[in-house]
Amino acid sequence: MTVLRQVVSRLCWTVALVGSVPLIAGSLSGNSSAAQLPAGPHQHHQAKPAGGPATLEELATKIGCSLSIQGKGKDMRQGSCAGTGSPFTLVSFDTDAGQKDWLTAAEAYGGTYVIGTRWVVVGLPEMVEPLAEKLGGRLEQAEHGGGHS
16 A cells, blocks of 8 residues: 555544544654754744653543554554543654654644654644643644644
8 A cells, every 4th residue: 555545544534533633644754863853843832842752641641531542553653532521632653753754744634733752642722732731742733734823
């Protein structure tokens, strides 16, 4: 299956499960040993990530929601989290490059993200915004079509 078909397949599956959360769930791969993403288009609201990369389970515990693992792809794991009033999608990455590729692809779909060291939480803006400080990540909002606000 081509990478594009995998990305489209994962996107359709995620949107069906999460509902109103626009998200692409593909990782385009890459290798990097850097500990943090470089400054660039994904750093709008600064908050230093605490410690090393958190697992999906650790993120769900901090959020206070029930995690359901949706799958593992090349360089990523994805789960949905319910029980806090709104569903969240949680994605963890094996490499910084994988996270950067995923974020670049996800920009086209818009959404509100909390971005940490090799993890992303996606959900409705009013539910995700308070999580930035709680999880030790930074907040990013991308408009559908790749614009940022």
